[in-house]
Amino acid sequence: MRHVSCAVVSLLLTLLVPATVVAKGPADAYYGRGTTNVVWFLHISDLHIGSSQVEDPKQLATPHFEFALQQAIPVIDPSFVLASGDLCDGSQGVLPTVGQQQDEWDAYKGLYTKAGMKADFYFDLPGNHDAYGESNGLPHFLNNALQGQANGKPYVSWSVKVPDGEMLFFGLNSAGTGASPLSNPPGNFTDDELDYVEQTMAAHAGAQLVIMAGHHPLQGATNQDRVEKAFQAAKGGFYLHGHRHDYTEYLGGGDTIVVNEVGSLGKSDTDNVGVAVIDHNALVYRATSTSKPWPFVTITAPVSAKLRQGADNPYAYAVCKDRKDNPVRALVFSDKKVSSVTAQIGAGPVATMKSSAPDSPVYEAEVDTSALAAGNHDVTVTAKVGSEQATQTLSAKFVAGPCEALPVDPDPPSADGGAGAAGASGSGGSSGDGGIAGSAGASGKAGGGGAGTGGKAGSAGAAGKAGAGATTQADPQAPEDDGGCSCTTAPASGPGTAAWAAIFAALALRSRRARRTRAAR
Template sequence: MFRVFSLLLAAGLLLACLTAYVLENYTVQPALSRRPHPRDGQPPYPGRGMDNLFWFLQVSDLHISRFVDPRRTPDFKTFCTETIDVIKPAIVFVTGDLTDAKTKNRIGSVQHEIEWQTYHTILKQSRVLEKTKWIDIKGNHDAFNIKSLDSINNYYRKYSAHRQDGSFHYLHQTHFGNYSFICVDATLSPGPKRPLNFFGVLQQNKMGELSKLASETVNSNHTIWLGHYTTSTIISASPGIQQLMSSAIAYLCGHLHTLGGLMPVLHSRNTEGTLELELGDWMDNRKYRLLAFDHDLFSFVDLSLNKWPAVLITNPKSALYRSPGHEPLRKIKYSTHIRVLVFSPSQVTSVQISIDGISIGSAVHIEGPFFSIAWKPEDYTEGIHYIEVRAEDTTGRTTVKGHDFAVEEIKLLPFDLVASFILLTRHYLMAKVVFILVFLANICLIIAVRFQRNPQLKESPGIFTLTLFSFHVLCKTNVFYYPVLLFTCYVAVGPWFVGEVIDGHFGACFVFGVVVDGHFLEGSLTFIFGIFQLTFFNIPLMGYLSWCLLLRCRGACFWTHYKYTGWLRTVPMHIFILALFLWQLYSCYILLLTYGYAAFFLSPVRTWSVLLALVLVYRAWALDNSSIRTFKAEMKNCPYS
């Protein structure tokens, strides 16, 4: 009954967490959809000419590597030459992971100067810094294995375009207004080896700096925040990064690599109304993003290298990405022309436009990449409509782009639930809660069973009663109870390993954080590792020991126990336990490759636990019968087979 109660309690707490998350992230606040923009409905309006318009680019997760994907570097050079020459952006933002910083086996972490030199050489040879404003931001790979910002291995200071650590504010000035870009540096300092810096951290002092930067943007037409980490993978001090960027129309980031292709589109909107737009990686997918402000209406499109023509509809903008309170949406209603940007290395010959499947006509080329065609917004005032643009160049390449739009005010359209969960949830906090629940349920169950009466075995007891009985045998046999209890507690309180968290610098890794070189780095991914440790090693080990002891109580030994359970039960049980044991051995091997021999030999949770498991399993099968005499007597008095 205690097990059932624990499971119900854990399920209830998790349900409460999920309910709070849904209420926080998916309930659209009425004020958000009704609050007007200060310049809403005021001229100038989108018209025929290419006025009040500028565009820029974002690229993320370059991962320039000396070991893998030989096409990654020349393709990036193509981007810096041909793509930049065609699009001619006002700014290019590179949102982190400029280099790969992995060892040849893809497991260890090291800053390779040659990777940074390659990146710097491409910028220099392409002369891209002379063609546009190039702003590169650090990612977690760019901070791997760096003891301090002053370290000679901090090659970002030497080879990047920006070359200055920390967050900063870039102001882009035009004759029709100023546009602010706040670049967030949430990388760890000191920077441990992978994977301990998968989550970024913004401590109170960094949040204070960002708050000051945010106050500098009050007179800008628009503000955009940029960073490497998604906000869900940033541990931030109060009031929280999402609240701090509430005045921004969007936060542009990378880091998640579309989850290996499982989520090709990771876009959402937080409760403050700010869009969060993760960009697919350059590393494998050669993705980049084209963004524009047209009469302060924000539009963007995610593109792939060498896929031409590149098309971006700036008016009417997409209904999904509407931002009431951040942009003057009523300008769509008073606009006189549909406006489109079309880029191609070859001459664009045709830009056909249709709405709701009905052809509007061919857009007229005005100048540069800009095309427009007259329209009557009043014909589309009711509901949501679909605009589609078909562009073709002289080589015959064709691109079709379209989106839903609305002229009048509408209820904000929902984003994909899974994408919103990935981008908006504070995963480190959820992992911490789940770890605590799993740990407490495990500990409470062990202790409670220890002091409970043995279950009464009646004739033909069911599987639940036998399982509970076997667990009583485990918890009331000292040679197993104390090692299992102490090891489970150690996972939560003791150092998992002591080793070179940074080359030449020893540190200790706990579930709640990492101590290295006099610094404490708050735990994040460690809680997820802790959940896996308990779920896929500690708890299965307890279950297997209980199963072994139950068979011992029936009079079996290791060489004869299959007679009591049958091969169909015995073989899958041993295969399952062997698989989990091999997984733990593999974890030890990864620890060795990642943090060295010291971490391998000084790891109670990984290496020592393998030895502990072998000893406990051996003792279970070799245990003196006198230790479980009482339980054997109870089993003998209740035959069930």
């Protein structure tokens, strides 16, 4: 298989692939055809490794974390994994919240190391249980967590690029600089990390979406207002957290932030493995359970008009009903071969859904909705795996025509073109060093990368799926050995000589690939 360099592939994705819609902000979510603007990731929280027998008689923490690493990741094949705090229990083997114990951290570190987690794929954040007994920073997190070791900071940013543009992610530290034993302090976002957030957002002003995660909910946290102002600057966005061991979806920040909380991985059996999907700028979030994980279905288009707890979805789009071929998309995850997947809208005909590519979990169908009345209608997807089945139903808004032509995604990268997007160098720092590799996109494997600014040559990125390749961006303070490709990209001020050379190389490559004409909205 022939691989194209990281830099060339990145430029192909960001400069040369024509997006059909220019999206900026969650309100620009849209209904489209195709899968190259679909990407998903895994969210876990509240692992509580080291929980004592007294508070956790079932001793779920370690086996559930092993399930996430060894079973959920291979089945879900996410672009990355987010672990939003309470990585360890901080109980010293007896009483929760007493303080840090190195044995707990050794166990946590051993589990993610054994599973082969790398800093460009596994983003772990601190929670209050990781801060108990600390008073001058979070040394146990920094010395043992994967991101703490890689970046030397308790916060990090990275990005994912699809043909429509860039999605900017922040993993925040809501645990402050420490917590007193036997306490339960509210969240504390530090000034230095929020300075970093604001600087990074300014450097990525063209990002189409901003997604942040922390351990605590925003409500009541120190510097809550600064976090919400950052979201306001991005025209709204999405926040993910844990802490309360609940599976909820609600609105924050004056109804401009859609918030999702996942159940505790270490102390619960249900709703504790979250999957977030971004489908044409719309973020959809559902959780499966360690007790019965598969099959698992999540509908990604059309988007639900309601959040899970019943509030109106402020970023839901309407679908023109007067089409005979309205697309329905869903992700179906199973550790066994999927027997069938069907879609139905309202009382209309049942349509067979087909996988978008061999071994892809993305299923699609075109459904005739022309006989529907305008209004909200149920969209139901059912997946069967042998004698088992899983079903999801949501309510989407349909409006009368005339209907415009739907935007259509560009084709996925071909297998011989190298599907992985380049890892970007860290922004916001003086030298922009510490960039890391993205995962592969459709059909391809990410090639091993050359050395970036201040970074060592890396190994191949994670395997990808039928969709866009993920471009990960490290915290600018990352050390040299980040464990992945350290490809550099053009500076924010504009492409230099090397970048222009890459552009011309990419143009030459693209000119050899014919693309069929597609309708635009």
